[in-house]
Amino acid sequence: MKRGFAPVHGVALALGLVFLYAPIVLLAVYSFNESRLATLWGGWSLRWYRGLPENRALIEAAWTSLRIGIAAATLATAVGTLTGIALDRLGRFAGRWALGGLVALPLVLPEAILGLALLLTFIALGIERGQGTVILAHAVLAVGYVALVVQARLALIDPRLEEAARDLGCPPLKTLAVGPVPLLWPAIMAGWLLALVLSLDDLVLASFASGPGSTTLPMRIFSQARLGVTPEINAIATLLIGVVAATVLLASVLIKGTAGRR
């Protein structure tokens, strides 16, 4: 069957891209705006980027976000990888179905509800809110993503490899390390990157779970934007988009690259 590229397809594609990306492009363009007024074009300039390092609060928030992101991603990857392995390799154990559903639940649950639930839990357990609670909240959100990525990859790895390892004298736990895990690395890395991105751009969970000293970058941007959109916010937001896009790209290359190879 021949697949032509009719003009109607081009129009549909253009409309779709405009709808998806016009606001983002606008934001990026205005971050290079000379004018102090966020909506008035005053010529190209890098002054808002140059000014960023002086905005202590913003830089502080960026570092906080990064620290929380790395910690949450690492935690989520550890738990998510083990969960993915359990879901694909432990056979039919009691509660497998329930575990699969529960892991995926945070992916579909409205974030506000998840945030509220976490907040109530932290209060009930008497846990003081701060960076630690934000890390936990983000890890809860990301575990499902990591587990799904790992499970999908594992399903492509021949279980006979583990049997061969065991047959050759490898004890069960070590089998995981020598059998599938070396082949899983790209999926685990992709899961980690996705978890990092989820954490970096989360506002809702962070707002519920944060306490003193744990203002993340999205929270800072949100609170500044409420006082009025400054070109400075456009600049930091553009940087954030760049980082997130690059990370997601890397993650998808990792996932695709390994899926293509047998």
Added chain:
Amino acid sequence: MSAPIARIERLGCRFGALAAVDGVDLDIAAGEFLALLGASGSGKSTLLRAIAGFEPPAEGRIEIDGRDMAGVPPHRRPVNMMFQSYALFPHLDVASNIGFGLRQEGVAAAEIARRVDEAMAMVAIGHLAGRKPDRLSGGERQRVALMRALIKRPMLLLLDEPLSALDRKLRAATRRELAAIQRQVGIAFVMVTHDAEEAIGLADRLAVMDRGKLLQIGPPRQVYDRPANRRVAQVTGEVNIVEGSDATWLDLGAGAWAIRPERIMLGERAAGLPRGGMAEVVELRSTGALWQVTLASERGARLSAALLSSQIPPTPGTRLAFGFAADAAVPVPP
């Protein structure tokens, strides 16, 4: 037969309600080449996996080297397995794949290197030491898998359809190589296959399985020539099953009889043979090495005969005499 190195007694394996292996008794002698022959679903692979420790038996026992294997996990059994798809570790090169088992035992690096070199030399793959499995041909992969399983010098080597992934031409050469290696290392081989020719050509003893049961075991030619029942006759090769009124036509007694096509002689060669008669040639086909002749009696009973291509084939449509020796027909209960 010398003292068995493995005994399997009344072994049963179940998948839900299905008895995949059902009351199998089997002794495996030191140094023998045993083939387990059966169609897919006959339980032969399950039996192999039970010996390796991957399928827990529902009943019966497996004893290897005098030790009961109940509760002994795969990595502590003195057996190794060569998997059907080879299951080579894709992230390890040939030398690391072959040395994997020795590394698990904590053998010194120098000793591992020496034994891996020796193993690679045995099947002439030394030049491939640094290659990853995805850059090997099918035959090379097969050799790596074989050496990886043999390097720990197990009591018993289990081979799951070791030749099925190879193309036909390579299979014949690899079969000879496999037989030579088995004689050289002197380790007992238990090979699962669905290919009767392969099983008969390789094995010292042939065990035929069907629906989880072990139907017959013995020297391959004996099983082939004197099948204990109809299923064994069919699984071990081409066969005519003659029963009822067709048996009377051939002067055979009541019940069912198995006659191999190559035992039926045609024309002049049939002269003087105690059994036989006249029949019409209804079909003639060549497989290259053989002529396959389909004969029909006046009442429509069919027999297939096989003769070497070097012989002159009969003409379809003609009537001719056929005959066979008395021992060519073997009674086969259903």
